[in-house]
Amino acid sequence: MDKAHYQQNSATLRKNQHQTRCLQINLQHSRSATYNLMKMMEIEEPDLVFVQEPYEYQNRPVGIEKKCRIFTVGKGKHRAAIVIPNNNIDAMLITQISNEDTVLLEIIHKKQNSLRRVCTSTSRNK
Numbered sequence: 001m002d003k004a005h006y007q008q009n010s011a012t013l014r015k016n017q018h019q020t021r022c023l024q025i026n027l028q029h030s031r032s033a034t035y036n037l038m039k040m041m042e043i044e045e046p047d048l049v050f051v052q053e054p055y056e057y058q059n060r061p062v063g064i065e066k067k068c069r070i071f072t073v074g075k076g077k078h079r080a081a082i083v084i085p086n087n088n089i090d091a092m093l094i095t096q097i098s099n100e101d102t103v104l105l106e107i108i109h110k111k112q113n114s115l116r117r118v119c120t121s122t123s124r125n126k
Helices: 003-016 031-044
Strands: 022-026 048-052 069-071 080-084 089-093 102-109 114-121
Touching (some): 069 089
């Protein structure tokens, strides 16, 4: 299916449904995987992206477009993040539960006027 046809179908789906569209990906701290995620986000137009092992430079996620909001916790290497490319979503980080491995947000979708709690987590085998 070509990109234009896919985007047309995706837009139709968005108008007909009141759902939060999500992507989940493990980037394995890879720059090229982050680049591919950005391309996928252009096509899929997700509301939320749950990321494990984001690509970082000096312990800060990089490679994600500036228009997106990135939520991580801690000062060391992050193993979990939530990216919000949708400006119609307000989010608040729940710091009492979040850490480098787990990010918990409370989100409000402005157009749908609905409150949801979302969480992403990852773990490393030692």
